[in-house]
Every structure is written in C-alpha cells, then in structure tokens.
Amino acid sequence: MSQLKRAWWMGLMAIACSLCWMLPGLAVDEALPDTPRVPIVLDGRELFVIGNLDDFAASERADFVTRVLQDQRRRIPPNVPIRVTQLQRGELITLRLSGRHLLTITEQDLIGNLPVQEQADLWADKLQSALEQARQQRTRQYRQRTLVKSLLAAFGIGGLYFLLRWFRRWLRRRRGQFSREQRSWSEVALFGLQWAIVFGFGLWLTEIWPEVRSLRYPALSFLQTTFTADTLSLGERGYSILEISKVILLALALWFVVRALTRGIRSRFLQTIGADPTVQDAIALSIQIILTTLGLLVLLQAVGIDISSLAIFASVIGVGIGFGLQNIANNFISGLIIMLERPVQVGDFVKLGDLTGTVERIGIRSTEISTLDRVTIIVPNSEFIDSKVINWSHGYPVSRLHIPLGVAYGSPIKQVRQAVFEAAKHHPKVLRYPKPQLWFEGFGDSSLDFNLLVWIREPRQQFRIKSDLYYLLEANLRRFHIEIPFPQRDLNLRTPGLEEFAQRLQTPEDRADLPLPALKHPAKQSTLTPPETLAAAIADCGILDHTDAPADIEIQELVAQMRGRNGLDIRDRRFGLHVYTRCFVGSEAVQWLMQQQLASREEAIKLGQVLVERGIIHHVTDEHTFKDSHLFYRFFEDEMEL
Template sequence: MEHSILSLEAIVPKSLMTRLAGLRGVMIFCLAGLLVFNLVLQPVAAELASPPPQAGVVVDGRILFKLGDIDGFTAESRANLANNLLQQAIQDADVDQPIPVTIVQRDELTTIRIKNRHLLTVTKGEVMMGVTASEQAEEWVAVLRKSLRQAQQERRPNYYREVMGKALIALSVTIALITAMQWLRRWWSRQWTRRFGQLSYRRRLLLLLLLCLQYGLGLACLFYICELFPRARIGRYRVFWFLGEIFSNPLLTVGGSAYSLLDVTKLILLTGALVLASRSLTAIVKSRVLQTLVPDRGMQDAIATVMQFGLTGLGLFILLQAWGIDLRALAIFASVLGVGLGFGLQNIANNFISGWILLIERPVQVGDFIKLGDLMGTVERIGPRSTEIRTPDRVSIIVPNAELVESRVVNWSHHHPVSRLHLPLGVAYGSSIELVHKAVIEAAQAHPEVLRHPQPRLRFLGFGDSSLDFDLMVWLRDPRHQFDLKSDVYYLLEANLNRYQIEIPFPQRDLNLRTPELQSMMANLPVVDRPVAESVVEPTHKNLLADVRHYSAILQTPKSVTEDEIGQLIQQMRGPEGVSIQDRRFRLTVHPKCFVGSEAVTWIVDTQKATREAAVQIGQLLVELGIVHHVTDEHAFRDEYLFYRFYDDEM
C-alpha cells in the first residue's frame, strides 16, 4: 500500500535570505534611480530644454511660459530676445518703481511691450483652445508683472539679510536631522547585528530607506536654499538646462526612431531591473517550490537556471517591443555577432553550450566530489561559462565547462555517495593469517566513519617479495573525507598490529657467504642464549580503546548480527529517539501504531552506520524473524512510503 505526502510548507534558508537581501537592495536602488529619472529629470528636461518649436521665457531661473516658432524667427531666438530684455529691464529699474508691461493691439496682432520696447508677439500657435490672443496676452502680462516685482524685491539690500536667517535655520535643521538619522542607522545596525548575528531582509530594507531619506533631506535643503537666492536659482536652472540638453538630444537611431541619452539610460535601468527581478523570482521559486518538489540539488539548479534565462529573454523581448524598437533592425547586429562567435568567441560559445549540457545531462552536479585530471574537490557552482570547484584546501578553482564535458571526470558522488576505499598493507612472513585478519578488522571497525554495513573486508592479494600482501576495503558515506579516513585507519592499523606483535616488513636481501675462512670463523663464535619471545597475548578491546581514544569514540561491530544486537536494535527503534510510531491514515483506512519504511531506513542509516541497501537488508531480517510486518502483509521491507508495524503493537 503505497502512499506519498507532499508538504506545502517551505522555509527560506537564512543564507539565501541574506543573499536575496543584498540583491533586492540593488534592485530597489535601480528602481529608485529609474523613478528619479522619470519624475525629476524627464519633466525638467521637457520644461527646460524642450526641443523646437518651443522655448521658455525665464526670469531669475523660473520658467514663466513658452514661445513657439513664427515666420523668420525660431522659438529659441524669440525666447533669448525676451529673456535678455527682461534681464536688462530688471537691472536698470528702480527697486521701488514697478516695471511697466503693456499690451498693444496693431493690425490684428497682439504684442507685449516692456518699457515701450517690443518684448514678444502672441501668435495663434501659442493660444490655448477657446482663448483669444488678447486674453492670453493679459494672462502672460499678469505673470510677467508678478515675476518682475518679485525680482525687484529680491534685489533690495536687506533681502539677503532676511533670507540668510531662513537658509541658516534650514541648513541647521537638515544637518541635525541627517546626523540623527545617521546615528540611529548605525545604532540599529550594531544592536541588530549583536542580537541576531545577521540582518534580516526587512531590517536591511529599513536601513536602506533611512539612507535614502538622508540623501533626500540633503537634496531638499539644497533645493530650498537655491529657491531663496536669485543667483543660486539661476545657477540651478542652468544646471538643469545643461542636463536636459544632454539627456534630450537624439543619441542614436534604431529602425527609424531616434533615442536620446535619457531613453537609453531608462532602457538600461529597466533591463538591469528585469535581470535582478528574474533572479529574485527564480530564487524565491527555488526556495519555496523546487526545494519541496525536487529533492535533487543539481536538478533544482538546472531548472532555476533555465527559468532565469527564459524569464530574462521573454522580459527583454517584451521590453524592446514596448520601447518601440523593431527587432528586425537588430538582424544585422545578430549576424555580426554570429560571425564573431564563430571566429573570435568560439571558446566562450563552446563553454556556454557545455554549461547547458552539464545542466541538462547532469553528469556533474553541485555538491559532487570529483576528480578532473590533477584537480580534486567539491563542485560549488555550475555557471553558464564556468564551474567553481572547491578543493580540500578550501581553494576555489574556476574550470571552463568544456573541460568537464570533453575530459574524463571521476565523480565519487554520482547517484550514490557511498563508496569503497582500498587500503593496501603487508605483514611479515610467518604471521598468523587469522590474527592479522582479527587485528586489521578491529582497527577498521574502530573508526566512527567506517560504515558497519557493509562490513569492512580484508582481501588476501598474494605473496610479495618481502611480505604477505593484503587489501583492506572499507565503506564510507562521504567521499570528501577519504583522505582523513585513510590516515586515521592507518594510524589505528599501526597501533593494533604492534599490540598483536605482528611485524610490518621492509624489503630484505639474503647474503650467502662462500668464503671458507669466514665460515670457520663464524663456526668458532660462542653461542649466546637468546631470550625466548614471550607468547603473544591477545589484546582486549579495552587496551585498544586506550591507544586510539584521541581519535574518536570506538564502535565495535561483530561479523554477524546476533540476537543481542537485534534486541538492542528493537529497543532503540521503539524508544523515544527511535522511529516515529503513530496512527497513520491512507485513503479511508486508519492504520494504528505503524511506521514508514523509508523513515526506518533513514533512521538505521543514521544510527547504525549503514548504507541504505544494508539498512533495507536489516529491515528485511526483522520481517523474516517475525518482529515487524507490512500492515496488510502485501510487501517485503522496502525503502518506500509503506506502513509497517511491530507484532508487539498488534491489537
């Protein structure tokens, strides 16, 4: 009776949230920049540096209204003439006498004069619908009189003393607020870092908003101070006019449409925001959906990479179409790019295609322990062009993807991370084979990372020149630990072989002497009685523990599963830290006091130092001994979502 449960809960890891916090901060910065361009620079550019046929009439940095083209005069020349006359009238006028501005009707033309000098003519193109030229002239005259009167007031001797106090107060308040927010931001950052260890996304966003508020207050204060002083206001106008000219003038033409620097900048910002948004969305989907539905980390990365490229390409296609760029106009560029890829960029293209092959076929996945030539390490990241491998010395090496596809790669973690390690050794001739086997297996089983199932084996390879050659085979769960494990096991072997007084040989040569004089001298030497070697005392496991206690806790496993071990295993499984035994429902049937086969296999693997295959064999042994059984007796013990129950828990 098979059953599967899909959990809908997904908790985003803290490391991922930290990475996304920085990513989203950059995206917020780009969007804020785009908002500034749309709300500030573009309206200012439209007002201050409008392309023909309109140009603005300005008094002390304030645009009053705009003029258009007429026969023989452009809008810019008309505006420049009017601005010069206004500026000259302000400089020559008495601050206590208003500047006369009048309207003159002549030959169906409405003109505005200042100090009896012609200022401008109101044309039909400058009149709004439903308004006559005379009415438009009266409105402009009212605006001119008010602006000229304000300009005269701002040039009085005591005006600067009046506004200087306002400017100092505004500057002092702004500096105090910025300093307070800076101190608050740093205090919050220290307190949160000290309390939580790392800043969450919400706290990072709050600190970013405080920083943006500081800069906003500074810009607002500068804008207010410039508004108080005429010369500063004129300088501000010229700066915005210069920026408007730069950003508004056509920069390039694509498909018959002209695009300014402002348009290109907005397109670049939107493209960057699109890339960051696709990355953030992909990371969220990977953490909340893929980690639940797809347990394989390599498949998660492959799906996330394909999703990110698909979203970016689709969004860029929609963005260019909405921007009015005809993609057919980019055909020539695509052709040139194809030629470049064929000649100058063939290695990059090869690595890029190899990266997609690695993501689709997945011969190498993130987290695998591999060997590529002389390089050995763990795969940390598989990118579009290169792969990052972290060596056991914690050194990151960037390898082109083409090498992983075209070269021979040894992957210890492919499909199954459990692997067998071979440790060759030799003992002296005359050693007891049974004693050697006992000493070596004891030393191997003493290491905690050596799996108990399958058990270590000692293979007799043959008779060497100076030794009896053996091959010790042990199983380990994580191949990345093979070097440390090999060293530790050799330490244990040396200590245990010495305890059993088993000699580890070295190359020897026999010398046969055929000189008669030397033979006679050797025969006359007195015989010295040598002490007889003490009998080999079989060590105990307690003595072995005393020699290797500085390595790790020692676990001794007998060659076969005994009744005592089965009793201990059952007691552990039914204990508080054992498998989860509870009532479980499948469809309309409730099965009381049962456990899941796959959960039991995982528990045996974690607690009994076994592979999953050996754990299934142990579970099947419990079934054959009549200790557990399938709830409906339809299946043997399997590593699947099947319900099993102890016979002791039967109703």
C-alpha cells in the first residue's frame, strides 16, 4: 500500500469512528435501558423521557404530550405568557399547561432517587423554557436574524472550503518541495478538514431552524433505532450494528498501530544491528502477529464480548480453513517455514519449474520473482515447499556451466583443445580455478561431440556468459581453421541397367553418341579471412562489451534535453531551514527519464548514476549517489555559475 492510500484509509477510518460515536448523541440526550422509556420531543429537541402508566404505554403517553405541546404552542398568543402549573393529587403530581392536562408523574418516570416534587419542578421548568424558545424562534425578528447569519456563514464556509481546495492544488504544484509522505498526509488532512467544515455547517444550519430541526429528528431517530438494535447475539448478550462497527474500526486502528510499531522496530532496531532482510521480515511478522492477537483479545474483553462465547465461531472458522481456505492456510504456513528456515532469501537467483529469476520479496502468502525479462511473477509460497527449487545463490554461489559443441570429423583434437581453452580463458567471468575442462562426449552423426565445463561465481549472468563463450568459441575455431559441421547424409542409388550402360562405354563409337555431362562450377570460396588473434576477433564483433554506457554525444543530447524548456523542474528548493538553489528532485528525474527517454525505472536510475559518475550532476551535499527518492541534485554547470 502506498503512502497516499494508507493516509486516505486512515482518514476515512477516523471519520467513520467519529460518526459512530456521534450518532447516538445526536438523537438521544437521556437513556435509561432498565425500563422502557420514550422521549418527549418539541421542535426536534428531547426534553425528558417518560415510562409506562398502568394501561398506557410510554409511547402513547409521549404522543399525547407531544400533541398537546404543539397544539398549545400554536394557540397561545405571543403576548400571553406560558405557564406550566402543578396539581397535587394524593402522592402523584400532574403537570398542566394553560389549564390543560399534560402528564402525571409516576414512579416509572422518576430518575434515580430524585423526589417527585423536585422532578416535577425540573420538568416544569424544561417545558416552560422550551415552549418560550419555540415561540420566540418563530417570530419575524428571529427569522430575519437567522437568515442573515445563515447567509454570512454560508459565504464564510464556502470561502474557507475553496481556500482549502486551492491550497491542496498549490501543494500538488509544489510537490517537489515536500516528500511523498508529507504530501499524502497533507492531502488527507486538508480533505478531511474540508468535509468536516461542510458537515459541521450542515449540523449548525439544521439546529438553528426549528422546522428543519423537526425534520432532522425522525431521520436521526430512525438511524439510531437501526444501528442500535441488537442484530447479533453472542452468549447472553446482543450486539448492534453500531457496536459491531466500533469493534471493526477499533480492530483496524489496532492493525494500523501495530504495523506502524512493527515498521519502527524494523527500521530503528533490526536494520541498525545489520540483520538479514529475511530475518527482519520473519521477526517483524512474528511481532505483528503476536501484538495483533493480544490486542484483539484485550479489545474484545474491553467491549464486553465474552471470549468463551466465540468458541463456536472459532470452530466454524477452523472448518472453513480445513476445507475452503486450505490453500491459503498452506501458503501461510509455507511462508512461515521459508522465513524461519530461509532456504530462499530476498535477492537469490532461483529456478522454479520453468521460471527463472531473482527473488524480490517474500510475503506471508506469496513470493515475488523478477524474471530475466523484468516481469514480476507472484508465486504461492507452497510451490517453494512442495516443488524442487534450484537456488544458485544459496550457500556457495559458484556454479558450473555446460557448453556443448561439435567439430567436424578429421579435426585435430590437440588444436581443438587449444582453441577451446584459449576462448574460455579470455572471458573475465570464467574462474581460473577450478580450471575449465573439455570432455569428449562421443562420436556423433556428423561431428565429434565435446562438452566445455567452466565455473562462474555470478549465476544470474549465466545466460549472458554462455552467449559470450559461444561467440568466443566460433571466432577462435575459425581462427584455427577448425570446421563446425552441419548434418550430413550419404545417398546410395541403385540402377538396374547400370551394367549394360557400362558395357556400352567400352567401344569408342558408343562413347561418341553419349551426351557430355554438364560442367560443374567450383564452389565459391568464402572471402571471410580468419582473424590472426583471438583479441582481434573480440574487437571485430564486440564480444564482452556489456557496459551499455551511452556515448558522449548521447550524453550531451540528454543533458541538453534535461536542461531545456520541457526538461526537469530546476529551481530553488527548501528543506528544513536551508534553501538549495537551482536543483531538481531525484524521483522527478527518474519519472522524466521514463516518460521522455522511454526507459524502465532500473535503466533510468542507472542513467542518472552515469551522469553522477561522469561529473555532470551531483547530490547537493555529496552524501548520496543517484537514487529514486526525494533527494536534491544539481548540475555542475549550475554549481560553477553559483
């Protein structure tokens, strides 16, 4: 996962966590789960909750009180004060609004150990203040002030939103001044801030308008009922969608924290002590699994989930792994075996079946192999355990190459050995010890068959070395006038009248009557003269010239393009408190070479290193070679001008 994707995921997860914790609070002010209670609502605001009364359910009582409140709010004139009175009837107290019965406070309505009289006074004050506020919010003056506030706030929020949007674009244009990680986190922070402002403005706008607030309350109540109702039972307790979402989001947060901690341990400790990359992967993976498991157990206990109730769920998962997920489990265990036993390591040159290449990464489920054609192949880890793997880099990397060859019958064996050994010794990648050997394999149909055995210490270059040796063998055998044969066949013809024809040739008269045979033209001799020495043959055909370095004229043209109008972004850049003048970023130069010069990433990095080695560019502080990272480089030509 790239830095930008990781930052986006963490930003979205933070927003989802905020919504999960805010959703219940937007619709509920008080909640007592012991007895069924229903809130009294006026203009989308909950005042208090009431319970059952004899044969009347709490919902019926709440609907009645809500209708009375709305009716009295519309009927009471603006100049008439609102009065909520109390009427004592035995041990019960009844609240009345403008002489009309509102509700009777019962024991099911009491909150904790609060006396009935105190609760009646508290509810009466809430009802009276809520009705006065509802009437005041429907006056013309309030609506005018609220409209002006809404317009001003909308202009301000809109301006701030577009300002943040412009700032995001400005960061994208100035990406060369910041690292990739800084750009990713800044992008996510600005994006989250934009929509947090819009979301907050929407909540504020629906709060100041009573009509909109009244429409908002049923929607939030429906969401609250949907997300807080029990949908899953574990043991004796049920869990709602909201609680399950909280557990999932906390698990994701735990996963991100464990990954960050594991990366810190790997970069600050394991890499510092110089541990092998495969050992680093194994230790980091083990730490990540242990911390994640312990964190999940603590998390489940913290949210009230009984671990013992998950036994059935774990058994189902075990059956699923045994049947449907057995391949994944096999690859997972194989990955652990590879990381612990280390038969294959990152950077090894291996052959697996028909696949030959370099191991780039060993994961928990699969391994990435880069072939000689620079194609990345993802191989399941179980293939390395179940199949035969040739690892040329394991242990002692020296290996032997077999070069089969054939010469024509009649060739002097002594000169053949001299030509072959001389060609093998001229290759710089062929080891002198153990010495090359030439084995006589046998008499072929058209040639004397030999097998040249040479030792090399770079197995990943075996195909190029083999090609070079064939070039050298052809040139040196031609120099010694040793023929390399091609398949030959002898053709025998049988003619029944051949004896009669031979008798006719005995008399001169018969020979005069026979047609003359066609003259055969001598075969055209080859004009190719063999080279006098093997060094001359190497120089003629360019054998062993694998530097692939561009010519001086190509370098000059490349530098002119890099410094031209459509070239690199060369300007002053700031890092910390220091400003580096007329420089460019290494990663941007790699991207430019890939796009403009049609080069692969590896070749683009090599080309940049060639420019460093030839003294054309350099790191601004001369601390690094050319790398595909956020490092500053400068042309020496600009350095001299400065």
